[in-house]
Amino acid sequence: MVVALAAQEITFWQVLLALGAVVLVAVIALLSLLLSFVGSIEASVHGLGGVAQGVAGNTAHIKIALAVADSLDEVADEAGRHARLLGVGV
Numbered sequence: 001m002v003v004a005l006a007a008q009e010i011t012f013w014q015v016l017l018a019l020g021a022v023v024l025v026a027v028i029a030l031l032s033l034l035l036s037f038v039g040s041i042e043a044s045v046h047g048l049g050g051v052a053q054g055v056a057g058n059t060a061h062i063k064i065a066l067a068v069a070d071s072l073d074e075v076a077d078e079a080g081r082h083a084r085l086l087g088v089g090v
Helices: 007-058 062-086
Strands: none
Touching: none
């Protein structure tokens, strides 16, 4: 038994196959773009990790620096008291 398709059905299937090919190409392009974005983000995150380690190293002794700043205020106040007692710069 030979089954033939009508001309309209052949056109219908050709349009569907062409549409499927267009969708397939679009999906491949979008997935490639997504992979590119993910790679870029991953590289940026690794770079940021290195910067964060540098910042952590620079701020490791921040408590000491803050304590020194407080001590410097006390030293300046004490120097002012000494200057007033000695009559210097009054």
